[in-house]
Amino acid sequence: MAPSVAEIKATSDAVDLNQKKENGPSYPFYYPHFDVNEKFPPMEIFQFTDAGLRADPAKPHLLNANATVVNISPYLGTEITGLQISQLSSEGLDELALYAAERKVLIFRDQDFKDLGPQRQIEIAKHFGPLHLQPTAANIKGYPEFTVVYKDPSLDRLREHLGDESITRTSWHSDVSYEKQTPGTTFFWILDQPRPGEGGDTLFLSQVEAYKRLSPEFQKRLEGLWAVHSGVQHAEFSRKRGGPVRREPIEPVHPLVRVHPVTGEKALYVNPIFTRHIVGFKKEESEYLLKFLYDHMAKGADFQIRATYQPGTVVVWDNRITAHSGTADMDFSVRRHAVRLTPQAEVPIAA
Ligand SMILES: [Fe+2]
Numbered sequence: 637m638a639p640s641v642a643e644i645k646a647t648s649d650a651v652d653l654n655q656k657k658e659n660g661p662s663y664p665f666y667y668p669h670f671d672v673n674e675k676f677p678p679m680e681i682f683q684f685t686d687a688g689l690r691a692d693p694a695k696p697h698l699l700n701a702n703a704t705v706v707n708i709s710p711y712l713g714t715e716i717t718g719l720q721i722s723q724l725s726s727e728g729l730d731e732l733a734l735y736a737a738e739r740k741v742l743i744f745r746d747q748d749f750k751d752l753g754p755q756r757q758i759e760i761a762k763h764f765g766p767l768h769l770q771p772t773a774a775n776i777k778g779y780p781e782f783t784v785v786y787k788d789p790s791l792d793r794l795r796e797h798l799g800d801e802s803i804t805r806t807s808w809h810s811d812v813s814y815e816k817q818t819p820g821t822t823f824f825w826i827l828d829q830p831r832p833g834e835g836g837d838t839l840f841l842s843q844v845e846a847y848k849r850l851s852p853e854f855q856k857r858l859e860g861l862w863a864v865h866s867g868v869q870h871a872e873f874s875r876k877r878g879g880p881v882r883r884e885p886i887e888p889v890h891p892l893v894r895v896h897p898v899t900g901e902k903a904l905y906v907n908p909i910f911t912r913h914i915v916g917f918k919k920e921e922s923e924y925l926l927k928f929l930y931d932h933m934a935k936g937a938d939f940q941i942r943a944t945y946q947p948g949t950v951v952v953w954d955n956r957i958t959a960h961s962g963t964a965d966m967d968f969s970v971r972r973h974a975v976r977l978t979p980q981a982e983v984p985i986a987a
Pocket residue numbers: 809810811960
């Protein structure tokens with residue numbers, strides 16, 4: 637049976653946060669932490685200017701002479717070696733925002749990012765927007781900006797959350813689309829990764845290409861529609877198992893088609909995890925259209941990629957114009973430990 641949150645907290649407290657134990661996580665400081673008494677106030681609307689708007693399109697501060705870039709597919713995903721995110725200037729970070737918007741997903745290899753410590757990691761991520769504080773998922777003691785994704789033989793929240801009822805645990809979503817100002821340039825880095833062939837990749841799809849594949853007539857029908865996104869189900873799940881609900885969930889409406897503030901590209905903005913229904917449609921109409929869109933996204937293997945992890949990998953994606961899914965294909969004995977910092981961006985711009 638899956639451990640309760642109280643049991644997880646007891647395990648967390650038992651982990652020495654500064655010392656690696658034999659067979660323990662490599663970075664015990666980032667072990668998942670749940671405090672059911674932690675509370676955040678409701679979020680306030682803030683002014684947002686995308687760092688990518690300040691960027692030099694030639695990206696001379698990011699793609700220096702030592703950098704090598706290899707595109708993974710025509711529509712999204714670029715693997716980058718030969719540079720350190722930690723060494724980028726403010727101009728270089730602006731260019732990173734633009735590059736992430738253009739390529740949707742950037743996979744940086746051999747980074748020292750995981751060893752920078754929480755304050756420097758936060759400082760870099762904050763360049764892209766105020767950091768989202770996760771209302772229900774694991775964070776780090778004293779650092780609620782971090783979201784922790786962790787599994788080992790004794791703890792597998794993803795599997796527990798997604799259950800055994802479905803034929804697959806593939807669950808396409810964009811992170812916390814239930815917030816009014818949804819995340820933009822998102823940082824995710826690996827601390828303990830499965831060995832090659834042991835699974836644990838992340839699937840990504842381009843919501844820009846998903847939109848482009850639709851006929852002009854169908855695109856026109858989607859533009860102007862709005863859908864309700866909801867954090868209620870996640871909050872209820874957490875509450876039911878004695879976990880935290882650090883901020884009361886809300887149910888904002890977002891456009892079905894949003895426009896990226898830097899590139900001007902249009903992207904589908906629905907996902908089966910957080911989108912609930914289309915405003916103004918009857919129940920069956922909404923279910924019918926959303927099911928079509930979810931099937932379209934899931935079937936689009938020609939606008940999807942897999943991000944793989946090696947020691948030192950940092951994946952940066954633009955959460956406004958992509959959807960992603962974990963792959964719950966790892967053996968129970970495998971440890972996978974990753975951390976996310978999630979800068980929030982603008983209130984979605986309707987097409
Ligand atoms: Fe996610």
